[in-house]
Amino acid sequence: MANELPETALSFHVGDTLTLSWLWTKANRKDVRNLTDHAARVLFWYLDAAPHIARAAEVDPLNGLVIYDLLGDEYQLNRATYAQAQVYAPNWYVNGNAGQDGRITSCEVVKFIVRPKPV
Amino acid sequence: MSEIYAPFDGDNGPVYRFPVRDGDDLRDMATAACECYLFDRDGVSYGTRPGVIISPKSSGTVDVMLAGREADFGGSPVPLWAVLKMYYATAPNRTPATNVLLNASFDTATGTSPSRIADNWSQSSSGGTFDNSDNDAAPSSIFGTNQSVTNPTGNFLFQDVAATPALGDRWSFGCWVRGSGISGVEDDFNSIAMSGIGGVQEDIVVRLPVGEFDWRFFQDELLVAQASHTTMRMSLFALSTHTGSWRFDEAFMFAGRWIVRHSSEPLELKVKRTTRIPKASNQIAGFGSFERDANSDGIPDGFTKIGTGGTFTLNKDPAHVSHESASLKVALTDQSGMMLKLPWPGKYRVGDTWRASVMEKTVGTLGAGAGTGGFSIALRTETFDAAPVISASTNLSATAASFTDHSASLAITTAERSKLVIEINLNGKTGTLYLDDVRLERTVAGP
DSSP: OOOOOOTTTTEEETOOOOOEEEBBOOTSSSSSSTTOOOEEEEEETTTSSSSEEEEEEEEEGGGTTEEOOOOOOOOOOOEEEEEEEEEEEEOTTTTTTTSSEEEEOOOOEEEEEEEEOOO | OEEOOOOOOOOSSSSEEEEETTTTTEEOTEEEEEEEEEOTTTOOOOEEEEEEEOSSSSGGGEEEEEOSSOOOTOOOOOOOEEEEEEEEOOOSSBBBBOOOOTTTTTOEEOOOOTEEEETTTTSSOOOSEEOOOOSSSSSOOSSSOEEEEEOTTTOEEEEEEOOOTTTEEEEEEEEEEEEEEEOOOOOTTTTEEEEEEEESSSEEEOOOEEEEEEEEEEEEEEESSSSOOOOEEEEEEEEHHHHEEEEEEEEEEEESSSEEEEEEEEEEOOOOOOOOOOTSOTTTTTTTOOOOOTTSSSSSSOEEEEOOOEEEEEEEOOOOSTTOOOOEEEEEEEEEOOOOEEEEEEEEEEEEEEEEEEEEESSBOOOEEOOOOEEEEEEEEOOTTSOOOOOEEEESSOOOOOEEEEEEEOOSSSSSSSEEEEEEEEOOOEEEEEEEEEEEEEEEEEO
C-alpha cells in the first residue's frame, strides 16, 4: 500500500494484515539512503496521548527502508492512530560503528483512519 | 540552494545541509571552519553547534546537526533560528590559504595510550594521557579522529614548520577544541598558541575556557613584528598546569588572515512537535527487548558490544522470553572487559533519578571465573557532558531460575546531562543466560 500523498490519511479495515514501510532518502530527496547498521523503531499513539506502542522495526539497509508488520494492537476501531518511524544511526562520519552515539532521525508522522470491516 | 530537514524535537541527526559557493563554483572548504549559532525567536541562545564539512572537503558541503536537547522530550518544541559563521583561511592574494600543518586533522598517530601522539606532532616533555581516537563521546567525532589529552602536567603538543615571514606579514592559526573538567581559572597555561621562533620570539595565545565546553573553534592572527624568524610553531596549550580532559581536531596554521562571514539572514529550522514517550515510561522501548538483529551479528540493534568473547544470539523460544517475542541468549566463557552498551540521548535534569533495568535468567548456576570488569548492569553519564562522570551499578545473579529484574538507579547531580549510558557487564562467569526487557525510566522527577 503506497502513500504517495503524505498529506492524505491512509485508511484500512479491521482484520487487514499490513506491512508498513518508510523510505529514507538522501538530502537530494532522490537517492536512497543506505541504512546499514541503523536501528529503527516505530511509535503509535492516539491524538494527544502518549505512545501506546513502541516496537523495533526491520531495516532493509540497501533499499533505505524501515519495515514494520502490524500486529493488530496498534489501532482501535474508528479512532485515528498516528505512527512515526525513527532511525538510530551509527557513526556516519567516521567508522560506521553500529549504535555508537545513536543519532536520531524521525520520519513524517502518518495518520491512519481505522474503519470497520465490511460485512 | 540548500536542504533543510525540519527535525522533530529530540532529533539530533543532520538537519541542515548546505553548499558553500564562491560565485557559481562550490568552494573548497579544506581550510575553512563553520559554526552555527542557535536562537529562539526571542533571541535566547540555544548554544553553538559545529558545522561538519563533508568529505571530500573540496565538495563545499556543510552539515549542521542539532544536539537533540534543544527542546525537552515531551515538552514544547521551539522554532530555532540559525546563524552560520564561516571562517575562511585566506592568503594575502585573497585565494584560499594553504594549511602548512601536516596531519592537521590528527588522522594518523603512533604509539598507544597514554602516549599515543598524532604523527607530525611532538611532545614538549612527558607525562599526562595522550590518545588519538574516533570515539568522541558527545557528539560523535565531528571530523574523524581527534587528539585527546588528559592531565598533561605541563606537557604539551606542538608542530614546527619552517617559514621565514617578513616584517608586517600576517600569520593565522585555529583549532577545534572541546574540554571537560578543566580546573582553575582561565590563563595562558590553558590555551592554543602560535609562535614565531628564530630572532626575537613572539607569540599569540588564545585562552581556552575552564570547566565544560563543547566543540568550539578558536583562532587568532599574528602581525609579524620581529625579523629573522625561521620557524612558525603551533602549540596545543602553551604550558598547561591545569587538570582535565581536552580534545583537539582540525588544526590550522597559514600565512594570511581569517576572513569571517556570517549568513546574511537567520535560517529558520522548524522543529516539529511529536508525541514522545513519557519520561516515567521506558525510553528505550523498541530496542531494549532485543527483537531485531539486522546485520545478524548476534548483537541486537541499537546495542554496541565492547570487548571480545562470549556468544550472542537472538532467541525466540518462548520459554526463555520475558517481553515481546525475543530475548538475547549469551554464552559466557569467563570474559574480561566485555559489555553491551547503549547510550541514550535526552534531557536529564538535576534532581531526576533514572533507573536502568534488565531481566535475567540463567541456565542452571553460572560458573565463577577470574575475568574482570564486573557482572552487572550499570547506568552512568559520560565525559564531556556538562560535569564529571557519575554512575551506579547493581550486580546480576549467578543463579536465576526465572527471569529476575535487576536495576541500577542514578540520581542526576551537579549539572544537566544530555546522555545516559546503559552498560551490561558480562565478565567473570561461565555458562548461559538470557537477557530481556532492558528499560530506562525516570523514577524521580527533579524540580
